Amino acid sequence: MAPVSHPANGNVALPSPYVELDRAAWARLRENQPLSLDADDLTRLQGLGERIDLTEVEEVYLPLSRLLNFYVGATAGLHRITGDFLGESPAKTPFVIGVAGSVAVGKSTTARLLKELLSRWPGTPEVELVTTDGFLYPNAELESRNLLQRKGFPESYDRRALLRFVAEVKSGKAEVSAPVYSHLTYDIVPGERIVVRQPDVLIVEGLNVLQAPRLHEDGRSGLAVSDFFDFSVYVDAHLDDIRQWYVDRFLRLRETAFADPDSYFHRYAALSDEQARETAARIWRTINEVNLRENVLPTRSRATLVLAKGKDHSVRRIRLRKL
């Protein structure tokens, strides 16, 4: 175990709260659990046309889903103890998992995999997945706040509404709904809501879900969505790889989604390969990379688990918080 030194403690080495495993060590934890996904399941899970390797699912995501399933059981036991102590029979408390990381790092693919795998274990059949983009302010509001070029930055979200949503789901409220964002129209879909009804597990996926609480003007600290998480995953990779994945995805979208005349980015459909690469690299550099450096990456140390991916998307290292 590598001790970490902490300047605030006069350089006294602290025991690390993390255990770091390479993928072979992680895969051994699988304990002969049978692979419960078939090729059809995987087809449904593809992010944007990329095939997910079955071995990867078997060696990385399946053990993770089992660990999470154990945590769900243990946490339900804690809620029961608290309820007994207080003499209350509380509403069912969903287990809430946050999935954070950069644009294009693979958050939605990870979140969808976890949803599929978790729902196959006993005790966690009902898993709901909500992405935080539904809580972005509508474009008209972003424009009036001069934030259209800052989509994805913390201030571009209605953070109060997101916090309320997660708190209400966790409180066991019978039915809670969230707004929906469309990547096609690049805006909130008027009138559309996703409804969540007391799931066993809620996965909240988004760039900024691990942000620390904001300070009020009087210096008091508020609550953040991460205060309601029972577990969180940060999907990590080298900056150069993420940039490449962003550009690759942009080039693929140009042939698919952007080709739709209703797409906000329809004008990009006519770009040459070279122009499309330059456009994607510029959007990456001026918006998404800045947000990653300033807001997203600094939250990595708050995650319960960090999945570090290599160039080919395979998970190379896993860091789990154990203290």
Ligand SMILES: Nc1ncnc2c1ncn2[C@@H]1O[C@H](COP(=O)(O)OP(=O)(O)O)[C@@H](O)[C@H]1O
């Ligand atoms: N495990 C994986 N294996 C292969 N490709 C992946 C994997 N995870 C993500 N990708 C690809 O990387 C790109 C970004 O992934 P996505 O999940 O859409 O990212 P995010 O939600 O973080 O923006 C997509 O093109 C997706 O197909």
Ligand SMILES: CC(C)(COP(=O)(O)O)[C@@H](O)C(=O)NCCC(=O)O
């Ligand atoms: C919609 C997003 C802000 C991500 O939202 P999230 O669900 O992570 O909250 C992002 O994917 C995005 O579209 N960013 C805008 C910059 C760009 O066009 O890449």
